[in-house]
Amino acid sequence: MKSKDMSRRKFLALSTGAIAGTIFCPNLAFLKAAEPQGMKYAILPEGKREVIASNCAMCVNKCGILCEVVNGKLHKINPNKKHIKSRGMLCAKGNAGAAVPYDPNRLKTPLLRTGKRGKGQWKEISWDEAYKYVAKNLSDLKEKYKNRSSVAFASTEGFQEEFFYYLVNSFGSLNTVRHPTLCLSSNIQGWSSVYGVFPDADLKNAEYVIMLGSDRAQALITPDSVDFQRYKPKGQKLIVLDPRFTATAAKADRWYPVKPRTDQGFVLAMMNVIISENLYDKEFVETYTHGFDELAEMVKEYTPEWAEGKCEIPADDIRQIAREFAFHAPRSVIYPGRRSSFYTHEVYVRQTFAILSAICGCWDVPGGIVPKSSINLNSHNVMFPFFMDAQDRVDKVATGLIKDVVPDAVQCPMVGTGLPTDSCAFLSEKDGSWISFREAVLQDNPYPVRGFVCFKQNPVQGVVNTQKTLKMLDKMEFICVIDTQMSDTAWYADIVLPHATYLERWDPAHSLSGIWPIISFRQPVIEPMFKSKSMFEIAGGIIREMLKIPSLWNDIDPADLESFNKNIVEDILDKPVQEFIKHQVSKHPGAWEELLKEGFFTTDGGKARYGSTRNSEYRFKTKTGKIELFNERYKDKGLYPLPKFCEPEYRPKENEYRFLVGRTAWNTHSSTQNNPYLWEIQKENTVWINVGEAAKLGIAGGDRVRVKSKIGEQTLRAYVTEKIRPDCVFYVNGWNRKSPMLSRVYGHGASESEILDDVIDSISGSVCMHETFVTLQKV
C-alpha cells in the first residue's frame, strides 16, 4: 500500500482534474431549495408545544395517554388522569412508548426478499410494487390450490386488526389464527360455560379476593391492577395461591405456595364447605342457576382434608377461607384473571372458579363478578362476498390431530379425564388453535396451506416450540409480514411491510367493554415516519390491486363484487379513515369531538353498570338460559358437565422441575425487551430456583445454569430464592431472541419458546405452558 500521506497529497494535487469537474446526474438530490419568505427563509417554530390525547398500545390494556409534542417530536407520554379504564395510571411500558417511533431499527420501507429465505437479503420496493406483489401471490395460490384457505392469516388483537380482517375477508380464507389460544382462551371458555360470557371482577368494591395464579401487581390489567393497588390497602382481604411468592403475593393477607395443577381441588373443597354448611346463596341459586343438585352431589367427595392431600394447603385454612368468602359474599371475588394457558384441564379449573362465584351469588353486583357492559357503535354493515373456493379451517376439519399434538398425553391421561382426543371441542372460528393449526399445516391435514400473511404477531417467538414454527414457515410458498419491527417472523418473510406505530396513525373506535365501559380510539400524535402506513391503508392498497386480477373474483356472484366495490372499497377504503370513525360514533352526539379532546368517551358519566342480568326473566347465553353449574353443552360433547377434579397427568420425574413462565410489569411478552428505556430496568432474565434445590445442585445465585426440556435447552443466570416451591423453576418470557444483531437482548437470558413443549388443552385449543418439565445443570 502506498503511503497515506503521499496518496492524499496526490489526490488534492489532482483535484483540478476529473473530480473537480464531475457533473452528477440530476434528480438524485434529497434536498431542494426552500422558498424564501420575504427577506428570510421560513424559520422553524421554536418550542411549539401541543398535548394530544390518545391511547397506549404497548400492551393490550389501551390506557389513556396525553402526548406532549414539541416541534413535531413526541417529547413525553403522560397518563390521562380522566381516563376511566386506566384510572390515571401509566406504567413503565406506557412511558417507554415514547421511544417506539424513534427506534432506528423500526421497519421503514417495504422490503422484498432477494436471497434465500431467512438469509437477510432484501431490496427496497415502492408501496405500489408491494401491493401488486402481495395481490399476485394471493391470486397464484388461489389458482394453484383452488382453495382460498390455502393462505392463512395470523394476527393479534389491536384496533387496526379490524382492517386486517378487511383484507382477510376480501380474499376469503377461513384459516385465521389469533393470539387467544396462547393466552386466555381456556379462561374464556371455562367462565362462559357457566355464564355464557367472560365477565370482569369488581376489585374496586370487593371485600374479599382470592387470586389463583394471577399476578396483578406484575402482569398489569387495567383497571384491575390499579384497583388492586388502590383498594387492597383500604381493608380488602386478599388470598393468593401461587407456586411463587409474586409481587401480588407480597401484598396478600395469606399466600399459599399451592402445588401446581391442584388449584381446582382447593376451590372444589371450598364449595364442599360452603354447600355442606349451607353458606351458599339459596335464593340466587334457585332463581338463576341450573344443576345445583348435581353439583352438590359431586363436591361431597372433595372435603378440605382431601384437598389438603392434593394441593398442600391445610384443611382448616381451606374451611376458614371458604367461610370468609361466603361471609363477604356477594362482595367476594374469585378472580378470573387473564392468561390461563397453564394446564391441560384448565377449562375445568376456570369453570370451577365461575361456579363458586355463582353459588355465593357474587354475580352482577358491586364487589362481585360482573358481566361486561359496552357502549354501542354504529356498524358499517359491510358484507364481504361469499367465496365458493374456500374450505373450512384446517384445525377444525383435520382428523386425528389432537393425538399428534399431544402424543404423550393421549397415551395415558386423556382417557377418562373428560378431555377430547379427536379435535378441539370448542374451537373459536376466528381464533383457531395455534398449536393445532400449526400441526395441521405441518401434516397437510386435510389440505395444503402454502401462504401466510402475518400482522403484528411473531409466532417464531410467541408460539411454543420454535423449531416447529420454523418448519411450518418452511412449507410456505408465500410469506408476508406486516409489522413495525423486523421480528423473527418477518425475517423469514418474502415481503415485509412497515406498519405505522400507534402514535402515528388513526385507529378506529372500539368499545372497551367492562364494568366501566368506554369508547376508545387513537389519533396520530406525530406524523408517520419514513414510509410506514396503517393497516387501513395497506389493506386498501392490496385490495385495490386484487380487484385488477379477474381470476380472484371468479368464484363469487358478480352482484357481490359490485356491492363489494361500492360498499367497501369506494365507501370505506377510498375515504379518509376519519370518516370511518366519525360514522362509528355518530349515534353519540359530541362523541367525535370528545374523542379528539380526551382520547375516549363514555356515557352515563362513566358510572359502573350492575344488575342488568339480575332479573328472573333474563336469559343467559347458555343452553338452558340459566347460569349452568351443570353444563348441558359439555354433556352433549361427551365432556364432564361438572368440573370433576382432574388428577395431574404430567408429573415430574426424578431431578425434574415443573417449568413456570410469567411476566414482569415492565415488559409485554417478547415485544418490548429491546426498548432502550425498559432495557434499563431489566437487562436479562434469570431462572428462579428454590434455595434447597439449588444447594443440592451446587448452584449459587448468579451462576449460569442450563435449563433443559425434551424440546430444547437454554442457559441463563440463577436467582436462588425462597420465593418458589422446590418442585418448580420459573423465568419471565421474551429473552434471548434468535437474532445475533439484537444488540440489547441477544445472548442475554433465555427464551421460553425454545424449551416449552407444545401441549394443548383440547377443549379450548389453548396451549399449556406449565406442562413442561426441565432439568437444571450448572455450566
Add this chain to the structure above:
Amino acid sequence: MPVTAHACILVIEMLKAVSEDIERPQVNGHEPAGAILSTAGPNMSAAASVKNVLFFLSLVFRYPREAVYAELGRLLPVFEDFFDAYAGNVPVLPEMEELQAEYIRLFVNNRGSVAAVPYASCHLDGGILMGESYHRLRMIMSETGFVLDESTGELEDHLAILLEFASMLAGRLIDASVSRGVPLDEISDALGEVTFGFLRPMMKPILEGISGGTTTDFYAASVRALYNFMADAEVIYTQIFSVPVSAAIKTGVKK
C-alpha cells in the same frame, strides 16, 4: 509528520498564489470564504473537488436504487484517486442486488438491529431518532435555504443527506450566486456545524459498525475513505473554505 499537516501544507501552497496580492475584508478575523473563493484559481478546483467528494460519498451511503447504482458505476473510476488516497484501495462495485441487500442489512433493517445506524441523532442524543440535535439540524437547513424533499421518506440527519447538505453548502461557498441571499459567513458556519457537529461525531460508530458488519469491500472501503476524509476536514475546510473551524465547533451541537 501527521497526515493533516501534509494536507494543510498542500492546500496552503495552492492558496498562496491568490492570497498574496488580493485585499479582502475581514469578518471576525477571517477572510470571508466567498471573497477568497470568488477570486481563487487553483483552490476553486480544490473546493469543487471537496464539494464533489461529499456528494459522491452521499451517493455511496444512500440506498442504491437503479439510478443511484448507475451513477456509482459511472463515477467510481473518477474517484479512484480519492479512494486510493483515503481508503488505501479502490472498491469494486458489487452487483446491484447484492449491494442493495448489503445496504439494507447495514443501514435499514436487519433482524434485530442494523450494524450501522445512519442517523446522526442516534449517535448524538442517546440512541433514538429525532433527538435534540435533529431539530437543530432542521433549523440550520431552514436558515440556509434548504428543505428535504418529503417524497424521500427519510430523516434530515441521515448520513447521506448530511453529506449532500455539506456538499450543497460547499457549492454555495464556491458560487456565491447560488447562495440565494444567505450571507456567506452563515453558510460557512453551517458547513462547519454540519461537518463537525453532526458528521464527525458519528464517524467512529459508523466505521466500527460497517467494518464489523459488512461482507463487501465496497462499504468497508467507502467508510474508511469517509472516516479519513472527515479526519482531514478541519484542515481542508480551514484552508479552502475559510471556515472558522473553532467557531464551527463552538456552534456545533452539544452532546
